[in-house]
Amino acid sequence: MNKQFLWASLIAVLLLTSCASRKNFVYLQDMQLGEKYPVETSYEAVIHKDDRLNITVSNKNPELAIPFNVSGGNFKVGADGNVTADNSTRTNENGYRVDASGNIDFPILGKLYVEGLTVSQVKELIKKRIEEGNYMNDPLISIEFLNFKYTMLGAVANNGTFTTNGDRITILEAIAKAGDLSAKAKVDRVAVIREVNGEREMHMLDLRSTDVFDSPCFYLQQNDIVYVEPRYRKKDNEDRGWQIGTTLLSIATVVCSILWAIK
Known part of the structure; x- marks a missing residue:
């Protein structure tokens, strides 16, 4: 019975002292229960070179938006002045890559400089260029990152x-x-x-x-x-030495206490 108690005590000490090697920090430890912390709602990502952007143009008249949502095809201007795409066009599935100069090559509008702009700024840029070209009124622009x-x-x-x-x-x-x-x-x-x-x-x-x-x-x-x-390694070694020393001291203390108790 005494031996079983001794081994159980030693195992308990080892388990407890091994906890010293676990994380010794707490995230956001000064955060107070019940206190309010404002959430940033105006955050927007900034566009960089080599970004790939999925850009979609929509309108209450869907046919007017088709030419701005395709690549690799041909376009024509109808008698009413509207731009339409022929049957060889295809959607830009890989998005628009921002090139080394910070531009994207956008259908109809050509090169647009977007590096350093936020998503909302690029939306405004495309909307403005579409309206200035009289292609449509009130276009809706949707932009997503494909490679964030x-x-x-x-x-x-x-x-x-x-x-x-x-x-x-x-x-x-x-x-x-x-x-x-x-x-x-x-x-x-x-x-x-x-x-x-x-x-x-x-x-x-x-x-x-x-x-x-x-x-x-x-x-x-x-x-x-x-x-x-x-x-740093030096600090790790110091911590490891302290942990080992503490473990040995704890084991020695338990052993001495048990030996004294069973005499």
């Missing part, structure tokens, strides 16, 4: 480049999609590297604080690189 991607590196479970539907993903959602932070992550040193006007800039986030909600990087942009800084 970001990269996760550092102390996360799964490093790599990820894609997402649409153009709205938060830094917390991106980390969750990468399998969460590892136990070695420095939760207050999460860097977001972003392309802005042909240059790269870095923002540093502290995921322990609700200040992250106000960061321009809380919502990721196309091609963002997220780097979660790991703890």
Whole structure:
């Protein structure tokens, strides 16, 4: 009975001390129960080179919108001045790629410079050009990203480049999609590297604080690189040595207590 109790005690100590190697941080630890935190509703993704955009034009008169939703075909102007497409046209299934100059080649309207614009700005640009050309009145423009991607590196479970539907993903959602932070992550040193006007800039986030909600990087942009800084090797070795020392001390204490108790 004494031996069984001894082994059970030793196993319990090992299980408890092994918990020291688990994550020692809490996300948003200053978030208060019942307090309101505003949600950013005006966020929009910015368009970059090599983006692929699915652009659809619609109208109360569907025939007028056909030429703006096809590629690779021929167009003709009817007696009434309306532009129509012939039977050889096909829909642009792969979207419109933003080229190295920041342009897309759009049916009828030709090249449009869209780099650096938000989705709503591109919608307004296309709508304005269609109306100025007297092709139709009140066109409705729908735009979606087909290749919205970001990269996760550092102390996360799964490093790599990820894609997402649409153009709205938060830094917390991106980390969750990468399998969460590892136990070695420095939760207050999460860097977001972003392309802005042909240059790269870095923002540093502290995921322990609700200040992250106000960061321009809380919502990721196309091609963002997220780097979660790991703890340094020296610190890891110190932590490991402390854990081993604590485990041995705990085991020794339990053994001595049991031996003293059974005398």
